[in-house]
Amino acid sequence: MLKCTINGKPVEVKPGTSIIQAFKQLGEEIAHYCWHPALSVAGVCRLCMVEIEGNPRLQIACNTTVAEGMVVTNQSEKVKDAVKWGMDFHLINHPLDCPICDQAGECGLQDQYMKFGKYDPEMAEKKVNKRKVVDLGERVVLDSERCILCSRCVRFTEEITKTNELGIFNRGDRSEIGTFEGKPLDNNYSVNTVDICPVGALTSKDFRFKQRVWFLKDKASICNGCSTGCNVEVDYNKEGIWRLRPRYNEQVNGYWMCDVGRDVYKNVNRVHTDVEGERGEKQVKKSISRLVQAVHRLNGQSEYMQTGFAVSKVRETLSQYKKGDVALVVTGQQTSEEYEALLSYFTKSFAADDVFHWQNNPEAWGEFDGLLLRGDRNPNTKGLIKAFEKHKVKSTAWTQDLGKYKLVLLVAPENLAAYPNIREKADLLKNNKTVVVLTTSQIPEFANLPDETWQIPMKSFMEKAGTFVNFSGLEQKFAPVTTIVDAAVSADEFVAALNGQALEQVQKIYTNPTERVENQFIFQRGSL
């Protein structure tokens, strides 16, 4: 271990650590754009200048390794002056379109301009005009004028995804980021470049212009898109969920997450409409709506009712049946706590052999794309198998017609994108008298079954606390983010109500007192 002093504070670091890592280790602030902990060192932004005692010139902290007894500071006037002039060079060609820019509010350039900026620019020449609103690929839009050429995105495609779509073209102040002819940025990790972009040059098509970031609050959660279980930050406000960003976890996902996982919030919002098409001529592609009320459907007539009433009716119906009459169908999309509740109730009241495991694509479960995305698109298949073993349930893959059962209790999947074969599965329920479906989204296939159907609105993974066991057996607990549908119940609350408790008492409605404040910014005025 090497001993050094940073801003007057002693710190011990491993040999080979760069000065900027030592700053981060100590929690000291240091200005930087191009350095990213997961990427190689480029040393192009020249903003992480530090003064090293005994060294006549300033050095960049990202490309200088710590030596024994080094005394480093970035608080001196010399450093501040250097950063100020560095900022001025970055802003020579940077347009003043923060009002339109989606990055405003979480922009490195804005933050550091407020801290170090030279508010009177020296540059009298006209700014170089570059391409605006360049379509880079399926999910990313580039604005070349805003780019400060930190090359983070280029290094990301080079080192992390190894697809090399992006490059820097031209020379001098005309250089800009771009893709090659006919090779768009369409890998499955493309939106990570938006996250690491320190300015608003790369923006996500999905989030673009939807919200200003200061209207959003974030909360930690786990992605339910596949069995990797990436740690995510959920950005939401009282209107719903707006986007997911990766949260650093060394054991699971590092700094990244995949584009497939970024779409899982669409199943959580009350109504989500996907649009497709060129600028200004967009058309609705598909729309997902949450089930917001319990529905009872008998002889083609639908009746909407309170969840508590529906659950009590289901309980009455279930009490008429004995072992062998009822089947339970579960997917790998629920939390371990819910499996525990469901299976302990079911094995006690009915036969353990009548539990079916609805598998979406078991032949692809072993697949892995080498970075994060796994073929098993269920977040908790391991947890389900564990629960099966604990309750001595012989798990049967659901492939046969369930006509021999009088009632089927079906816990439908949340992430509908991972279940393309819902139509076929609905056909397997055609001969059943009564089907009880616990579902988050409105699934028309299950709503139109021939006989009696109960649909109970279920909480999505962002509305309940629980545990997901990922592919490697790592248990990850998560807390609720917000409440989207008030009438929804989780499967364990549903089971508690079936066991005779009043639903109003067991249903946990999560509310965050600060959520009532729509516009937090105005209460923090002056802290900018």
Next chain:
Amino acid sequence: MSTYKVHIPEVKKTWYLPAIFTGLGFTFKKMIQNLANKKQMPTLNYPEEKYEYSPRFKGNHVLTVKKDGKIRCTACMLCATACPAQCITIHASEDKDPSVEKYPISYEIDILRCVFCGFCEEACPVDAIRMGPEWQTPGHNGDNFVYDIKKLAYRHNLNEGKGVQSVVDDSDRHKII
């Protein structure tokens, strides 16, 4: 429980008629004065006669337009952020023109919530919202008080039914006065 002792002054038993006649005399004097010199009368016959405020009066909001008639607003939502009454709702969308990029597809002001502080006008970086001179805006029901983008950008009821639009172009805006 605590009790309060209230001090009630003793009312003097005096004649009240002299005071009444003094008051009536003052009123009568003013009436004669006003009839003799109508121009100096401070009151107005309100619905027929209207008071003219200064052109800088901060009344109902106006969204300004560019010379080509497009709205100036870029939907940056700084007005909605600055608004202490939270009465501004904006939904942004992408414009076909890459030099415009972002524009509001809906801009609503709940005028009954508005406190006319003028922060929106102050926060706007592109001079897209201004407080206009209009101040008499009665309505029959609550619906009329959520002003939409059409009403804010184009006052059809003003100028004897011809409508008023306030045009601010970049060239005018950056002119040094």
